[in-house]
Amino acid sequence: MGSHSSRESPVRASHANPSDGSNLKMPKPAISTIPTVALISALCLLPSLRAQTAPPASVDDVKIDKWNSVPLRKSAYDGLKPAPAPRRDLAGAWYAAGDPPAGGGAAPGIQATGAHEYPAVLRGNNTPPGGEPDEHNIPRQLPYTPLGEATLKAHKPTGMSVRSVPAVLGNDPLDICDPPGFPRLELYEFRMVEFAQMPDHIIVLSQLSRTWRTIWTDGRELPKNPEPRWNGYSVGKWVDDYTFVVETIGVDERTWLDNAGRPHSSEMKVEERFHRIDHDNMELTLTIDDPKMYTQPWQPLIKFPLRLQPRGFDIREMFCVPSDTAQYNNEIGDPSVAPDQK
Amino acid sequence: MRNKLGAISLLVVGFLAASLPSLAHHGNASYDTEKTVTVKGTVTEYIWANPHVFVKVDAKDENGNTVHWVIETQNLVQQSTLGWTSSTFKPGDQVDIDVTPAKNGRPIGRFKGRIVINGQPFKP
Numbered sequence: 001m002g003s004h005s006s007r008e009s010p011v012r013a014s015h016a017n018p019s020d021g022s023n024l025k026m027p028k029p030a031i032s033t034i035p036t037v038a039l040i041s042a043l044c045l046l047p048s049l050r051a052q053t054a055p056p057a058s059v060d061d062v063k064i065d066k067w068n069s070v071p072l073r074k075s076a077y078d079g080l081k082p083a084p085a086p087r088r089d090l091a092g093a094w095y096a097a098g099d100p101p102a103g104g105g106a107a108p109g110i111q112a113t114g115a116h117e118y119p120a121v122l123r124g125n126n127t128p129p130g131g132e133p134d135e136h137n138i139p140r141q142l143p144y145t146p147l148g149e150a151t152l153k154a155h156k157p158t159g160m161s162v163r164s165v166p167a168v169l170g171n172d173p174l175d176i177c178d179p180p181g182f183p184r185l186e187l188y189e190f191r192m193v194e195f196a197q198m199p200d201h202i203i204v205l206s207q208l209s210r211t212w213r214t215i216w217t218d219g220r221e222l223p224k225n226p227e228p229r230w231n232g233y234s235v236g237k238w239v240d241d242y243t244f245v246v247e248t249i250g251v252d253e254r255t256w257l258d259n260a261g262r263p264h265s266s267e268m269k270v271e272e273r274f275h276r277i278d279h280d281n282m283e284l285t286l287t288i289d290d291p292k293m294y295t296q297p298w299q300p301l302i303k304f305p306l307r308l309q310p311r312g313f314d315i316r317e318m319f320c321v322p323s324d325t326a327q328y329n330n331e332i333g334d335p336s337v338a339p340d341q342k
Numbered sequence: 343m344r345n346k347l348g349a350i351s352l353l354v355v356g357f358l359a360a361s362l363p364s365l366a367h368h369g370n371a372s373y374d375t376e377k378t379v380t381v382k383g384t385v386t387e388y389i390w391a392n393p394h395v396f397v398k399v400d401a402k403d404e405n406g407n408t409v410h411w412v413i414e415t416q417n418l419v420q421q422s423t424l425g426w427t428s429s430t431f432k433p434g435d436q437v438d439i440d441v442t443p444a445k446n447g448r449p450i451g452r453f454k455g456r457i458v459i460n461g462q463p464f465k466p
Binding site: 068070071097110129130131164165166167189191207316318319320321324325327328331332335336337338339340341 | 371372373389391392393394396398412414417418419420422423444445446447448450
């Protein structure tokens with residue numbers, strides 16, 4: 001695992017892997033057979049030599065595992081000249097998590113301390129110990145209404161944010177395998193997402209929770225007084241050939257926005273703005289507008305990068321499984337916060 | 343204070359029947375991040391699952407008694423991006439692992455970096 005050099009087809013270009021010289025290792029022949037073997041060797045070698053010198057033409061030339069594919073690191077795109085973005089097209093498998101920082105820590109899309117642009121961390125401390133009563137000591141405050149702040153405080157996160165509590169004392173809906181809902185699907189464990197484009201709607205498949213959203217593009221209006229749904233109700237339209245804007249309402253109030261327990265009401269409107277820069281790159285800006293909880297709209301993701309993965313990318317499952325979770329709690333979660341044992 | 347928290351925790355455990363972690367990235371509340379414990383022993387089980395991947399290791403304490411360690415890391419998808427697989431450990435493997443231990447002194451820990459499996463450093 002981990003190597004994505006292209007070895008599958010000799011005519012395909014390659015990120016050459018110096019240690020993979022299997023084609024080049026020929027047994028020492030008997031003297032009389034040298035001319036024939038040399039000729040055959042030369043014929044055999046030509047394609048593989050070509051493969052190891054030509055740069056990959058596009059991301060689709062980069063080798064990946066065919067099953068449970070591992071997302072490409074940014075360096076796999078070095079030297080690629082992405083083709084222009086296709087018109088009005090988001091289709092494909094996109095990686096949103098990004099690379100972990102060089103100094104260690106989680107990749108940007110994981111958002112373990114809360115929404116990307118508003119991490120609930122203490123100044124100068126990206127791995128807060130938790131236990132803070134509120135978010136007054138974080139660098140970027142959210143514009144909570146009094147109801148917003150009260151609802152925040154009723155949410156007891158168990159992740160890595162400033163208000164985190166031990167798992168046993170928390171009430172994060174994900175901790176009991178409730179659906180993440182939208183937009184938490186994009187504000188926590190935002191890893192792989194795949195777009196399937198139909199004539200009248202786009203389906204967004206999410207690796208987290210193995211769930212999907214339907215974004216209608218047939219011109220229908222959003223519902224009036226919608227019955228709440230975990231992933232809400234979405235309509236989308238192309239505002240230009242490379243920018244797709246989605247409006248979502250009707251999200252069930254039981255969902256949290258992020259891992260820090262940021263709240264929303266049933267009146268929340270969410271805008272996603274997917275802007276395709278070129279064939280391999282796209283940006284997402286996400287805006288939350290919920291006057292009951294926040295005095296003004298705010299943007300948890302601003303031009304957040306997504307990278308297209310090679311054709312044939314097979315997305316690994318990422319379920320919250322109640323029986324596995326019960327075993328984890330039984331063996332680790334509960335005993336790790338039980339009374340001291342000496 | 344810690345005992346008080348423990349008592350509260352127990353009450354809540356009794357009340358909720360189960361405490362439940364999210365898919366990944368729990369806080370440091372239960373672990374003593376200042377400490378490192380080296381666990382040397384035999385793998386008895388490897389759980390490749392969410393919310394967290396973990397391995398069970400039987401190790402001897404200073405008195406020669408067998409201690410059943412449980413050592414966790416992050417969720418399955420996260421570990422797969424780091425090169426871990428469903429066969430990284432198997433029962434019977436001899437391991438030598440640096441661990442951040444639980445604050446409460448129980449044999450529960452979190453991987454802290456150094457992992458040696460059957461004499462080979464594990465560098466995925």
